[in-house]
Amino acid sequence: MKKLLLALGVSVMAMAAQADPVKLVIWGLDGDNGLIPKLAKEFDDKNDDITVEFRAVAFDDLVNETLKAVATGNAPDMISLDNPDFAMFSSHGAMLDITDRVAKSQVIKPDSYYKGPWNSVMWDGKVYGVPKATNTIALFYNKDLFKKAGIANPPATWGELLDDARKLNDPANKVYGLTWSARANEEGTFQFLPWIQMSGGSFQKVNGEGAVKALDLWKTIIDEKLASQDVLSQGQWDSTGTFNAGNAAMAISGPWELNRMATDAKFDWGVTLLPTETAGGARSSAMGDFDWGIFATTKHPDEAFRMLEYFVSQSDRLFPEFSNIPARSDIALPSTGDARKDEALKVFQEQLKYAQPRGPHPQWAKISKAIYDAMQQALTGQTTAQQALDQAQATIDGILKG
Amino acid sequence: MRIFRSLTDGIGFDLVLVGAAMAFLLAMAGLPLVYNVLMSFQQVDMFTLGSLVRPWAGLDNYRAVIAQPEFWLVMKNTGLFVVGSIAGQFTLGFALALFFHQKFPGSATIRGLFLVSWVMPGLVVGGIWSFILAGDYGVLNALLQGAGVIHAPVFWKSDPNLSIWAVIIANIWLGLAFNMLLLSVGLAAIPRDIYEAAELDGATAWARFRTITLPMMRSTIGAVLSLGLIGTLQQFDLFPAITEGGPANTSNVSQYWAWQMSFKLYDFARGATISVMMLVLVLVAAVVYVRSTRSEVRG
Numbered sequence: 286m287k288k289l290l291l292a293l294g295v296s297v298m299a300m301a302a303q304a305d306p307v308k309l310v311i312w313g314l315d316g317d318n319g320l321i322p323k324l325a326k327e328f329d330d331k332n333d334d335i336t337v338e339f340r341a342v343a344f345d346d347l348v349n350e351t352l353k354a355v356a357t358g359n360a361p362d363m364i365s366l367d368n369p370d371f372a373m374f375s376s377h378g379a380m381l382d383i384t385d386r387v388a389k390s391q392v393i394k395p396d397s398y399y400k401g402p403w404n405s406v407m408w409d410g411k412v413y414g415v416p417k418a419t420n421t422i423a424l425f426y427n428k429d430l431f432k433k434a435g436i437a438n439p440p441a442t443w444g445e446l447l448d449d450a451r452k453l454n455d456p457a458n459k460v461y462g463l464t465w466s467a468r469a470n471e472e473g474t475f476q477f478l479p480w481i482q483m484s485g486g487s488f489q490k491v492n493g494e495g496a497v498k499a500l501d502l503w504k505t506i507i508d509e510k511l512a513s514q515d516v517l518s519q520g521q522w523d524s525t526g527t528f529n530a531g532n533a534a535m536a537i538s539g540p541w542e543l544n545r546m547a548t549d550a551k552f553d554w555g556v557t558l559l560p561t562e563t564a565g566g567a568r569s570s571a572m573g574d575f576d577w578g579i580f581a582t583t584k585h586p587d588e589a590f591r592m593l594e595y596f597v598s599q600s601d602r603l604f605p606e607f608s609n610i611p612a613r614s615d616i617a618l619p620s621t622g623d624a625r626k627d628e629a630l631k632v633f634q635e636q637l638k639y640a641q642p643r644g645p646h647p648q649w650a651k652i653s654k655a656i657y658d659a660m661q662q663a664l665t666g667q668t669t670a671q672q673a674l675d676q677a678q679a680t681i682d683g684i685l686k687g
Numbered sequence: 688m689r690i691f692r693s694l695t696d697g698i699g700f701d702l703v704l705v706g707a708a709m710a711f712l713l714a715m716a717g718l719p720l721v722y723n724v725l726m727s728f729q730q731v732d733m734f735t736l737g738s739l740v741r742p743w744a745g746l747d748n749y750r751a752v753i754a755q756p757e758f759w760l761v762m763k764n765t766g767l768f769v770v771g772s773i774a775g776q777f778t779l780g781f782a783l784a785l786f787f788h789q790k791f792p793g794s795a796t797i798r799g800l801f802l803v804s805w806v807m808p809g810l811v812v813g814g815i816w817s818f819i820l821a822g823d824y825g826v827l828n829a830l831l832q833g834a835g836v837i838h839a840p841v842f843w844k845s846d847p848n849l850s851i852w853a854v855i856i857a858n859i860w861l862g863l864a865f866n867m868l869l870l871s872v873g874l875a876a877i878p879r880d881i882y883e884a885a886e887l888d889g890a891t892a893w894a895r896f897r898t899i900t901l902p903m904m905r906s907t908i909g910a911v912l913s914l915g916l917i918g919t920l921q922q923f924d925l926f927p928a929i930t931e932g933g934p935a936n937t938s939n940v941s942q943y944w945a946w947q948m949s950f951k952l953y954d955f956a957r958g959a960t961i962s963v964m965m966l967v968l969v970l971v972a973a974v975v976y977v978r979s980t981r982s983e984v985r986g
Contacts, residue, residue, distance in 0.1 A: 349950055356736030373953065377733050459823075469933025470951075515822040517845035517934040532823070650952045658757070661935035665847040676756055 307588045310338045310361035314347065314575070318607040321365060328595045335588050348373070355379050355580070362583040363592060365417050365575040368405040369471070369653070372645030374578065375406070375413035381579040381586055383593075384412045392594040401572040402612035405642035414578035415593060416612035418603055421570045421640040422476065422539045423632055424560065425525070425546070428553040430460065430534040439535075439557040443502055446535075446560045450511040453534035462511035464533035466521045467503065467664055471650075473657035474643065475571045476521070476537060477503075481656075482569035482641055484562050488652055489685060491659070492674035495562055500663050500670035507664055517661060539573065540610060540633045543626050556629040558636050572640035574609070610634070648684050655680040720966075726959040736955065748960040757936040757944075764851050765920075765940040765965075771852070772922070773915040775859035780866025780911075787867075788874050798871065805864040813928025816857035820844055820929065850930045850938035857925050862918060866911055873907030874900070913976045920969060941965050 313321035322339045329337040340361070342350050348370050354360045355374070366374065374380050387393050393415055395403055402416035424446075426439045434453050440446040450462030466472050477499075478488060484495020506512050512533070516524060521538045528536035529549040537559070546554065559570055577596060579589045603609040604618050610633065618634070620627050646652060659677035663670040722739075727748055729741040752758060787798040804812070819826045820843035828840045843853040877900065885895050901908075923942050926932060932939030932947065939947075941961055949958025 348953065352733055352736060352953065355733055356738075358737075373733070379733065469931050469935070513823050514842040514845045517842075518930060527823075651954070654947075654952060658935055661933055665845075665934045665937070667847060667935060667937075680756070 306333065307335050307585050308338060309335060309363065309585060309589055309592060310340065311363040311365075311592070312340045312342055312347075312351070312361045313365045314342065314344055318609075320603075320607040320609065324596050324599055325592070327599075328592050331595075332591075335592070337592065355582075358582065360580040360582050362585060362589045363577065363579050365577050368402070368416070368572065368574060368576050369643040369645075369649045371405055371414060371576045371578065372408055372649060373647045375408040375645070376647040379581055380413040381581045381583065381589075382411050382413060383415075383579065383590065386590050387412050387415075390594060392598050397613045397615045399612055399614055399637050399640065401637070401640040401642050402574070402576075405572070405645055406576050406578070408645060414576045415597060417575040417577050417596075418609035419612035419637060419640070420539045420541060420573040420610055421633060421636050422479070422521075422537055422559065423570065423636045424557050425528060425536045425538060425542070426555055426557065427528070427531070427534045427550075428555055430552070434534075439555065440560045441557075442560050442564050442566070443499070443562055447502060447505065447511075450506055450535065451509070454509075454511045456510070459532055461513055461527070461533045463506060463535045463537075464512055464519075464524045464527050465516055465537035466519055466524050467516045467657075467660055468518060468520055469657055469661055471653055471657075472520050473660060474653040475573065477656060477660050478643060479559060479569045479571050479641075483559070483567055485567065488644065488646070488656070489681065490678070491656060491681060492671070492678040496674055497670045498562070500660060500674065503660075504664050504666075504670065508666075517664060539571075540630065541608075543629055544608065547623055547626055554625065556632040558632060568636075568639040570636050570640045572637075572642050574612070610637070614638070646684075651684050652681055655684075723959045723966075724963050726956055727963045729956060731954075731956040731959075744956065748956045749964075752957050752960050752964070757939065760936050761939050761941055761944050764936075764938060765942075767851055768855055768858070768922075768940050769916060769919045771855040772858045772862065772919045773912060775855065776862040776866045776915055777911065779859065780863050781870050783863070783867045784870035784874055787871060798867070801864045801867060803864070804860055805862075805868075807861075809861065809922070809924025810928050812857060812861050813925040816853070816860070816925070817844070817929045820853050820856075844930050845934055847934055847937040850934060851940075854925050854929050854938055857929060858919065858922055861922075861925070862915065865918075866915065869911050869914070870904070870907060873904045873911075876907075877903045909976065913973070916972055916976075917969070920965065 311321065311325055322341070325337045325339045329335065344367075347366065351360070351364060351366070351374070360379070371380075387395065395412070398416060399419060402419045406412060406414035406416060424439065430453055431437075431439070431449075434449075436449055436452060440449045446463070452462075454460065454462035466476050480499035480503075481487070481491050481493070481496040484493060484499060486493040486496045507514060507516065513519075513527070522542075524533075525536045525538040525542050525546070526549075527533045528538075529546055531550075531552060558568065561568055577593055579586065579593065583589050600611045600613060601616050603611045604616075610618070610630075614634075614637075618627075618630050621630070643649060643653065655677040659673040662668050662676075663673040667673075668676070725739070726741075728744055728746075729735075730744045730747075731741060735741045783798075783801070787794045822828065822840050822842040822845060825840070825843070827843070828837070831837045831841070841849065843849050881899055881903075882895060885899060890898070920942060923946065926938070926940065926943040930938040932943050942965065945958045945961035945965070947958075948961060949955050
């Protein structure tokens with residue numbers, strides 16, 4: 286009888302232990318081809334001691350919802366945030382410092398990541414997250430129109446870009462030489478900052494000689510009507526739409542365009558690296574996509590880190606299943622079955638080596654506004670490029686000091 | 688017992704009614720307002736966002752907002768947007784109201800159809816106008832070019848001299864029906880026989896409009912204009928949908944700027960500061976309006 290009771294007691298205890306799994310809450314972008322909910326559910330199914338709850342948040346609400354949650358002490362355990370927003374949280378101590386865990390990890394190897402994405406999760410020499418995926422921008426060009434204009438190779442320098450745009454521009458047939466996005470929001474900075482960086486500048490130093498030259502080049506392209514003036518209000522997606530329709534001979538955008546371009550564009554196209562200031566000059570590009578982070582307030586840092594490791598371990602599935610480009614240089618992308626897309630992806634992977642994060646800085650949004658405001662002021666002829674960038678520099682200096 | 692009776696009948700009951708109304712007003716409008724004003728005098732960051740007690744900033748936020756390079760541009764745009772929108776909505780609304788007042792067959796039905804613009808959400812209207820006003824492939828440019836008015840496309844959304852007008856045009860269209868409706872009601876309330884008497888005395892149509900319609904409509908016009916002021920200062924949806932305040936803030940107005948500060952640049956204190964500044968402006972306008980109607984009653 287005693288034995289029986291003992292056995293019963295042991296089994297009750299075992300049941301209690303089993304019935305009390307750790308609950309992890311993860312927030313992320315809705316859409317995204319279902320990446321987070323799918324991986325989170327797999328992790329949940331594979332681990333009896335953990336359940337995972339996913340909450341989808343719209344892109345425009347993600348930072349504000351997270352700010353509210355952190356302020357009221359209701360932050361989730363884990364999140365994926367757009368990389369320029371990440372430093373706002375890591376620098377304020379909202380994210381868990383995972384430097385030591387990463388150093389011990391068998392799965393997460395910082396060396397395997399491209400420099401740009403990895404820098405976006407760093408703050409003050411410590412690691413606060415892991416890049417989820419990455420992307421960048423390069424120059425798409427219409428090979429048919431290039432042939433027609435008698436241009437053998439895509440432009441490699443800023444000067445060639447302007448020359449080619451002049452040759453390709455054909456108002457009679459409604460073809461602009463070039464299209465991109467110089468919009469009054471983060472997209473505008475995303476597209477312009479690489480040009481500042483190529484000429485030796487950075488987000489801390491935007492009014493150098495090269496930056497002024499780049500902005501003057503953009504202005505020349507708009508003034509000579511080599512691009513639609515609506516590049517000032519169009520986003521990258523709409524802008525590249527005009528390229529796909531054959532109304533622009535070149536477009537600056539990213540790999541997210543590839544699927545649509547493969548079906549929409551009724552001409553031969555290719556991708557080349559962003560032109561540099563001078564032949565063989567310094568390269569740079571923008572860097573997009575999200576970072577994983579664990580909140581400092583989590584009650585289950587060990588389990589959350591296990592989940593992070595699981596996500597990272599599935600990196601080779603990012604591209605084939607979710608059309609996301611891994612932020613790691615050690616993962617070869619499998620063929621898409623479309624030679625042009627494969628070729629383009631190779632160029633984007635090469636361009637990624639030069640991609641630089643926006644920031645990282647806790648007040649990135651304000652720095653970004655100073656940059657796109659200056660860009661638009663010069664492009665609309667309200668001030669010279671030098672004056673506009675000087676004003677942006679003064680604003681940025683104020684932010685960096687404060 | 689007496690207290691209880693007075694609660695159901697008498698002064699106690701009145702007090703309960705007044706108290707309920709005041710409590711509701713305080714909770715729904717007063718507290719957020721006070722919170723907003725308080726926030727404009729404080730330093731706010733991520734971790735103090737949810738609390739009431741925060742480091743005091745004095746007038747720092749106000750100084751910082753005024754020192755922003757775009758401050759005066761935004762103020763100018765706000766004034767232009769309010770005056771332009773109200774002028775357009777009111778003039779066209781009045782013209783339409785007078786037109787439909789002629790009572791031709793089907794006039795009531797067609798007037799009803801005009802309300803479609805008022806029923807549509809601002810974001811949808813903004814999206815539609817964004818298409819219409821597009822530079823290279825916009826409907827408006829195609830029409831104007833077809834009619835030979837312009838020869839090259841006009842970049843409504845991207846030209847710094849026109850961008851605020853792009854939003855004003857959309858806002859006029861959006862508010863037109865509401866103005867027309869209120870003014871129609873005012874017109875219908877004027878007794879017919881006054882017009883008949885004036886006509887017998889030989890007054891022309893213009894004289895009748897000037898000496899009968901306008902004076903009789905005075906309170907309606909006052910109400911329409913003040914509602915128009917509130918409506919345009921609240922108009923937000925059109926901005927993100929059409930210009931996002933660009934290019935280079937040339938179509939940015941205070942209400943959009945306040946939102947940008949708080950929810951795009953995450954500077955909640957300065958966002959609150961801008962909205963408090965706007966509140967003061969609206970209060971001044973409201974006082975002027977109330978004074979003007981008061982003198983009308985006395986006179």
